[in-house]
Amino acid sequence: MLxxxxxxxxxxxxxTAKLLVAKQRICVLTGAGVSAESGIPTFRDxxxxxxxxxxxxxxATCTAFARDPQLVWSWYQWGRQLVSDKTPNPAHHAxxxxxxxxxxxxxxxxxxxxxxxxxxEQADSTVTHLHGHLWRNRxxxxxxxxxxxxxSKSFNRVTSNRNSSDNSSTAHNYNEKLLNCTxxxxxxxxxxxxxxxxxxxxxxxxxENAAANCEVFISIGTSSLVYPAAGLAQIAKQNGAxxxxxxxNPTPNTVVDITLVANAGVVMPQLFSQISVLLS
Ligand code: NAD
Ligand code: ZN
Numbered sequence: 001m002l003x004x005x006x007x008x009x010x011x012x013x014x015x016t017a018k019l020l021v022a023k024q025r026i027c028v029l030t031g032a033g034v035s036a037e038s039g040i041p042t043f044r045d046x047x048x049x050x051x052x053x054x055x056x057x058x059x060a061t062c063t064a065f066a067r068d069p070q071l072v073w074s075w076y077q078w079g080r081q082l083v084s085d086k087t088p089n090p091a092h093h094a095x096x097x098x099x100x101x102x103x104x105x106x107x108x109x110x111x112x113x114x115x116x117x118x119x120x121e122q123a124d125s126t127v128t129h130l131h132g133h134l135w136r137n138r139x140x141x142x143x144x145x146x147x148x149x150x151x152s153k154s155f156n157r158v159t160s161n162r163n164s165s166d167n168s169s170t171a172h173n174y175n176e177k178l179l180n181c182t183x184x185x186x187x188x189x190x191x192x193x194x195x196x197x198x199x200x201x202x203x204x205x206x207x208e209n210a211a212a213n214c215e216v217f218i219s220i221g222t223s224s225l226v227y228p229a230a231g232l233a234q235i236a237k238q239n240g241a242x243x244x245x246x247x248x249n250p251t252p253n254t255v256v257d258i259t260l261v262a263n264a265g266v267v268m269p270q271l272f273s274q275i276s277v278l279l280s
Contacts, residue, residue: 004266013267016244016258017274020216024106027214028095029207029232030113030120030264033221033247037089037265038119040082044223051075060194065140069187074176076190080134088123091220091264094272096123101272105279110210112203114222114229116192128206130199130229132192137179141186146179199228211235220246221264224253 005013020026032042043056054075058064065072088096095111102109111127113120116134120127137146179188193199207229211217217236224230230253233243237255245256246267260267 005262005270009260009262009267010270012258012260013270014274016260017271017278019242019244019258020271020275021278023215024108025210025214026102026107026109026216026218027207027210027232027236027241028109028111028218028220029211029222029229030095030111030115030220031222031229032115033223034091034113034264035086035089035115035117035119036221037091037263038086040086040117040119042221042223051078057195060192061196062194063196065187065189065194069140069189070176070178073178073187073189076134076192077176083117083134086117086119088119089265091268092119092123092125094268095120096125098272098275099125101276101279107279110206110214112207112210112229112232114226116190128203128210130193130203130207132190132200134190134192136191137188138191139181139184139186140189142181142184144181144183145191146181146188195226204228207232208235211241212239214239214241216244217241218244218246219251219253219256220268222247222251224251 032040032044036042036045059072059075095109099109099111111120111125113127113129114131116129116132118133118135138144139146180186181188211232212235214236217233219233222229224233233253233255237243242257243253243255244258244260245251245253246260246262246264248261248263260271
């Protein structure tokens with residue numbers, strides 16, 4: 001595994017591990033990049049197939065749903081199908097192992113994610129979701145939770161049941177029929193925070209407190225373009241934290257102290273392995 005890292009990066013990972021074991025409170029913010037090696041495209045990746053003519057930023061909005069709920073619902077159903085068989089990669093597993101290990105060593109590792117997939121949970125991490133959950137639905141009018149699919153496992157089950165009784169269904173038209181709220185008749189929408197909407201207040205409070213109180217803030221696989229999540233690193237910095245970024249590409253984040261320029265699935269297992277040696 002070490003062979004996958006350049007000698008400069010190995011030195012940086014070792015330096016980062018030494019810094020991390022000397023601290024108690026660590027806040028990790030993950031973005032779409034942490035799930036990229038599981039096969040889930042990021043927002044900056046160009047959409048493929050049927051949806052190649054659309055930009056994700058133009059579909060994930062209230063205005064788009066108000067204008068064409070069918071289009072937006074269909075896009076999410078396609079997205080759910082794309083994500084339904086995806087599993088955690090070594091970055092999710094390393095974070096989960098570190099979180100469990102940290103508890104034993106009196107370290108506190110708070111994981112906050114912008115992702116709407118459930119790969120952190122599948123890897124057994126405790127995580128705060130800032131932007132909602134791909135597998136949950138609610139009414140677009142009265143906000144009542146809609147009991148449909150609640151996680152990727154039940155979605156898989158629903159998909160395979162349906163496909164076994166309906167051989168004509170294709171990947172892109174699965175379950176695209178709009179649903180209505182049983183209470184008020186409004187359209188059912190995914191329980192996801194769209195561009196321009198406020199973040200769930202409890203999740204934001206958890207994230208803001210963790211950022212303000214941490215000694216090290218680690219930003220993994222996020223473009224640092226989507227606010228307010230992108231502001232968490234600045235909150236941490238203003239409160240004296242060191243900022244680490246893990247991303248193969250440059251970002252506009254100007255408060256970073258250490259950048260590990262590589263894929264999260266390569267760096268995170270190395271970082272955790274160094275941390276566990278130093279902590280033992
Ligand atoms: P983004 O798409 O804006 O940026 C992804 C970042 O990940 C980029 O900076 C890219 O360089 C980096 N990256 C790509 N591959 C990587 C890897 N292997 N390791 C580390 N980094 C890698 O994503 P964002 O910053 O999270 O913000 C966009 C919004 O998109 C969020 O609100 C999020 O909810 C949503 N989104 C979520 C998912 C998901 O749940 N998996 C997928 C796509 C978009
Ligand atoms: Zn309703």
